[in-house]
Amino acid sequence: MTPSQSSANPGLEARLRQIGAERYHDKHPFHHLLHSGGCSIDQVRAWVVNRWYYQSRIPMKDAAFMSRVEDSALRRAWRSRIEDHDGTADRAGGIMRWLKLAEGVGLDPDYVASGRGVLPATRFAVDAYVRYVREEPLLAAVASSLTELFAPAIHEQRIAGLLKHYDFARPETIAYFQHRLSEAPKDVAFGLAWVLENARLPHEEEMALRALTFKTEVLWAQLDALWGAYVEPGRIPPGGWQPGEGLL
């Protein structure tokens, strides 16, 4: 994708997109294995258990972000991210949908929601993201969410790959990804416009680029952890989910 005509800073937008082209986790071998039907059911379960930790922390990092924002218009624009994950009084959110996926692959949703079995490296990577958004300048915090520019393409691949290759995949079990197809573009249109508007000076542009790079590393590190524990060499660290644990 190339920067849109209306971009406030096409040069910066192109450099942000280049980071995705080079570093986004769609290039990770674990995703290739998952989307091509090469994962065993236990490898899929390990992914669901670990990715839960990311899911559960996303609304917490968005709440941490909002707690720092003095501009009520920015808080209002950000608020829907929390509702997308936590749901509202009359609408289920992404957290519930992730637990439907957990059930679909034969895991007890209470086990998954307990966070037991999450790999140490997954926890460290995700906690680093939450801390980053809590502590770094707002520009870096917003820019770190821009990996979502690249998420719809991977969600499309995942929906098609899971439906084609795995018995557990049905519209109800993979609804999480279907919903993200409309949620992520809304979030990222706002986030990208905000970053392009607010990163004007060279050091601000550098900050935005560094933040997006950092975030690609947060995502990549989670898949490296999964690969090492459940694919090759298959060394599950103490405390990591063991096949057979937490099943329905």
Ligand SMILES: O=C(O)c1cc(C(=O)O)c2c(n1)C(=O)C(=O)c1cc(C(=O)O)[nH]c1-2
């Ligand atoms: O499945 C994926 O590959 C993927 C990637 C990302 C991302 O790029 O950070 C997010 C999501 N999914 C996602 O579902 C999601 O809600 C989300 C929120 C955020 C964020 O940083 O605020 N990233 C992502």
